[in-house]
Amino acid sequence: MNEFSLIETYFNWGSSSLANLGIGDDCAVINIDPNYQLVTSVDTLIEGVHFPLNTSASDIAYKSLAVNLSDLAAMGARAKYFTLALTLPNIKKKWLSQFSASLKSLSDEIGIILVGGDTTKGTLSITINVTGVVEKDKALLRSSAQVGDxxxxxxxxxxxxxxxxxxxxxxxxxxxxxxxxxxxxxxxxxxxxxxxxxxxxxxxxxxxxxxxxxxxxxxxxxxxxxxxxxxxxxxxxxxxxxxxxxxxxxxxxxxxxxxxxxxxxxxxxxxxxxxxxxxxxxxxxxxxxxxxxxxxxxxxxxxxxxxxx
Amino acid sequence: MNEFSLIETYFNWGSSSLANLGIGDDCAVINIDPNYQLVTSVDTLIEGVHFPLNTSASDIAYKSLAVNLSDLAAMGARAKYFTLALTLPNIKKKWLSQFSASLKSLSDEIGIILVGGDTTKGTLSITINVTGVVEKDKALLRSSAQVGDxxxxxxxxxxxxxxxxxxxxxxxxxxxxxxxxxxxxxxxxxxxxxxxxxxxxxxxxxxxxxxxxxxxxxxxxxxxxxxxxxxxxxxxxxxxxxxxxxxxxxxxxxxxxxxxxxxxxxxxxxxxxxxxxxxxxxxxxxxxxxxxxxxxxxxxxxxxxxxxx
The missing domain is CATH 3.90.650.10 (PurM-like C-terminal domain)
Structure with a gap:
């Protein structure tokens, strides 16, 4: 299976009103609302470091997206879209089906959409870059704690x-x-x-x-x-x-x-x-x-x- | 060296007018121009797959960003910001200094800014997610070739x-x-x-x-x-x-x-x-x-x- 059929089979979940174009072009094109600021964050999860070797594909997919969404939560942001860089040692159809289904399930629950990705061969590793929006100057920060809070x-x-x-x-x-x-x-x-x-x-x-x-x-x-x-x-x-x-x-x-x-x-x-x-x-x-x-x-x-x- | 001092030492290149906040908070906060659409893409480069084992840190950094910028180029986009997910087998100060300097040099040349990242321990792998902008409905696509072109x-x-x-x-x-x-x-x-x-x-x-x-x-x-x-x-x-x-x-x-x-x-x-x-x-x-x-x-x-x- 080449990269294109892999993406087409497991990660082409259809289009959305947010992204004019998703998987299939060189980049995703995304509409933006002028009343908001973008909030973006990236996290990598590696097998044996961030999850045990015997973790299910379903749990790996869930956790990879969830920990990134948690960064958006900390900023008070609404989740909008994400990209997925997936490094796999080999192609296992069952594993990929479960990974994809779990990722889609959490995406749908949260209302965030997958707009692009890359698949490579190597040690199992998942890098997700999430982007959300906050109203202008309303992001929750680490730097605003006040004495007495x-x-x-x-x-x-x-x-x-x-x-x-x-x-x-x-x-x-x-x-x-x-x-x-x-x-x-x-x-x-x-x-x-x-x-x-x-x-x-x-x-x-x-x-x-x-x-x-x-x-x-x-x-x-x-x-x-x-x-x-x-x-x-x-x-x-x-x-x-x-x-x-x-x-x-x-x-x-x-x-x-x-x-x-x-x-x-x-x-x-x-x-x-x-x-x-x-x-x-x-x-x-x-x-x-x-x-x-x-x-x-x-x-x-x-x-x-x-x-x- | 922990993750925070690593980022502070090698990847804190100062703030910018584009990003209100970069490295240091949970997410970067980015201002957006209402006349544009966002264009985003992600690519992973893995040692031994996308570059030979003896490639210099400087060349690895350059290539990792360049191949992502190439996706923006194909869409007719202007480069704006990127995130970096860097997986390293160990901390080598010289390697990191060279990697960082090369990445900054290409960033400065192009006018793109690093707004966030993640560092993890594992096989050397670099995932960069670039974001650019195009004027509304002006993105160059793969799907618009016409007979006679x-x-x-x-x-x-x-x-x-x-x-x-x-x-x-x-x-x-x-x-x-x-x-x-x-x-x-x-x-x-x-x-x-x-x-x-x-x-x-x-x-x-x-x-x-x-x-x-x-x-x-x-x-x-x-x-x-x-x-x-x-x-x-x-x-x-x-x-x-x-x-x-x-x-x-x-x-x-x-x-x-x-x-x-x-x-x-x-x-x-x-x-x-x-x-x-x-x-x-x-x-x-x-x-x-x-x-x-x-x-x-x-x-x-x-x-x-x-x-x-």
């Missing part, structure tokens, strides 16, 4: 890292935890709703501590967080009680929840938002002018964040 | 494939030929000028015959080309005379020249364009309604195009 995270933290650790230790985590690892839910709706409520936002991909520190550094502020307030599932709480492995919570990574800061005056808006949507947000600390991150609560051990190299 | 190619064909073949056979090609292989020049200026003159256009990446066939298929037309009219350097002519290896010319690939079709009424415009610019274009055939590609001239052998798998 309250710090929140969405849902629960470290489920994915917990699942990964259990699998590595030949333990069986709950389906809930595995699902967080293989199929993280990008918080696009929450991100968009926060764009008029929060001052700063980031998605937690490399671990809560490291990602919160990005907000602090970019905003030239400090923070105090209470480790005991970090929302955890009972499963993770039990694991921590047994192991005292707080590193998992602070540096676990792969959460794809949002960490954001909200000025006190917007707390009622945040409460309304919570009650309207199926999302829980939990306050874990406060922004201060210390230029440091102070961790209070039961945890006092230094722990390392994920290193890419 | 004359078919042209820019400059000379198969220099890169010739260089690659010589290197594989432990022969030393000319610097000119090697340069075509390692540093193909994206024909952006020509593409933009052709947007009001040509009916259809493609860049020759997979071999002249295969890429011309894309135009024919997309436009529902046929063509007749005269193999003897294909412009070749003396070096390649000598090689062909010796080997009769016409496959190199028809299926060699990696040219990144443009193949385009022009209605007879625009021939004077095309002549003016040629004399104004440092580019040669050569007529090699004519579009007809046969729905086939007929090759006349000294060549009559079937030859295979490049297969990605």
């Amino acid at each position: 309250l710090i929140f995270v969405s849902n629960t933290i470290s489920d994915a890292a917990y699942a990964w650790k259990q699998l590595q230790n030949n333990q069986i985590p709950s389906e809930y935890a595995i699902n967080h690892f293989n199929r993280p839910k990008p918080q696009l709706v929450l991100g968009q709703q926060l764009s008029t409520i929060a001052n700063a936002c980031i998605d937690i991909s490399d671990g809560l501590e490291q990602d919160l520190k990005h907000i602090l550094t970019c905003s030239n502020v400090g923070a105090s967080i209470n480790i005991d307030d970090i929302p955890l599932t009972n499963e993770v709480k039990t694991y921590i009680a047994k192991t005292n492995d707080w590193c998992l919570v602070l540096a676990g990574g792969d959460d794809y929840e949002l960490c954001f800061t909200v000025p006190v005056k917007n707390m009622n808006l945040l409460k309304n938002l919570q009650s309207k949507n199926n999302v829980t947000v939990t306050q874990i600390g406060i922004i201060n002018d210390s230029m440091m991150l102070t961790k209070i609560g039961t945890f006092d051990k230094q722990c390392c964040s994920y290193q890419h190299f | 004359l078919i042209f190619v820019s400059n000379t064909i198969s220099d890169a494939a010739y260089a690659w073949k010589q290197l594989q056979n432990n022969q030393i090609p000319s610097e000119y030929a090697i340069n075509h292989f390692n540093r193909p020049k994206p024909q952006l200026v020509l593409g933009q000028q052709l947007s009001t003159i040509a009916n259809a256009c493609i860049d020759i990446s997979d071999g002249l015959e295969q890429d011309l066939k894309h135009i024919l298929t997309c436009s529902n037309v046929g063509a007749s080309i005269n193999i003897d009219d294909i412009p070749l350097t003396n070096e390649v002519k000598t090689y062909i005379a010796k080997t009769n290896d016409w496959c190199l010319v028809l299926a060699g690939g990696d040219d990144y020249e443009l193949c385009f079709t022009v209605p007879v009424k625009n021939m004077n415009l095309l002549k003016n364009l040629q004399s104004k610019n440092n580019v040669t274009v050569t007529q090699i055939g004519i579009i007809n309604d046969s729905m086939m590609l007929t090759k006349i001239g000294t060549f009559d052998k079937q030859c295979c195009s490049y297969q990605h798998f």
